[in-house]
Amino acid sequence: xxxxxxxxxxxxxxxxxxxxxxxxxxxxxxxxxxxxxxxxxxxxxxxxxxxxxxxxxxxxxxxxxxxxxxxxxxxxxxxxxxxxxxxxxxxxxxxxxxxxxxxxxxxxxxx
Amino acid sequence: xxxxxxxxxxxxxxxxxxxxxxxxxxxxxxxxxxxxxxxxxxxxxxxxxxxxxxxxxxxxxxxxxxxxxxxxxxxxxxxxxxxxxxxxxxxxxxxxxxxxxxxxxxxxxxxx
Numbered sequence: 763x764x765x766x767x768x769x770x771x772x773x774x775x776x777x778x779x780x781x782x783x784x785x786x787x788x789x790x791x792x793x794x795x796x797x798x799x800x801x802x803x804x805x806x807x808x809x810x811x812x813x814x815x816x817x818x819x820x821x822x823x824x825x826x827x828x829x830x831x832x833x834x835x836x837x838x839x840x841x842x843x844x845x846x847x848x849x850x851x852x853x854x855x856x857x858x859x860x861x862x863x864x865x866x867x868x869x870x871x872x873x
Numbered sequence: 874x875x876x877x878x879x880x881x882x883x884x885x886x887x888x889x890x891x892x893x894x895x896x897x898x899x900x901x902x903x904x905x906x907x908x909x910x911x912x913x914x915x916x917x918x919x920x921x922x923x924x925x926x927x928x929x930x931x932x933x934x935x936x937x938x939x940x941x942x943x944x945x946x947x948x949x950x951x952x953x954x955x956x957x958x959x960x961x962x963x964x965x966x967x968x969x970x971x972x973x974x975x976x977x978x979x980x981x982x983x984x985x
Contacts, residue, residue, distance in 0.1 A: 807972055
């Protein structure tokens with residue numbers, strides 16, 4: 763049972779490049795979340811989702827898009843990366859509404 | 874605005890000493906609070922939530938609405954309690970999930 767898996771673990775992008783972060787869960791959870799964590803700050807919600815095809819903006823959605831085409835996958839996209847998006851990104855899933863299972867994080871650096 | 878404050882970045886205690894990790898919140902509605910923990914090289918995980926009124930790994934937390942606090946306590950610290958602890962406040966439930974607001978976290982270091 764892998765739980766919540768995030769890929770990639772690390773990535774370095776140049777300003778303006780695009781990329782997609784993948785979060786996969788094998789627990790059949792309805793609720794999935796994307797957060798970012800910056801130094802000295804708590805996790806901040808980017809987007810979240812309940813089930814296939816339904817997503818909503820969180821606290822800091824600008825510059826990000828998401829898709830949930832399959833229940834087990836929640837993708838976070840950066841269309842044109844900016845240095846301000848340098849962060850550690852965490853995905854989480856849950857069977858009820860409160861995040862329970864977290865991934866190991868993706869460390870993204872935008873130069 | 875909803876806000877969670879964890880005033881200590883680092884709390885260092887000796888093994889066997891009592892532990893209190895402070896958490897204060899700002900919220901106009903009826904608060905729901907959580908503690909999450911991240912042990913070294915492990916994933917973030919839910920430790921406890923106030924509505925459950927449970928004790929996990931010897932930790933308890935009581936919601937004090939008058940002082941707007943949700944401090945995490947343990948009477949006798951163990952070395953394996955060393956970790957990063959995050960307090961979180963529910964910023965509201967929507968149909969899509971729970972919009973948690975996290976504090977910046979406190980590192981607990983238990984010395985032998």
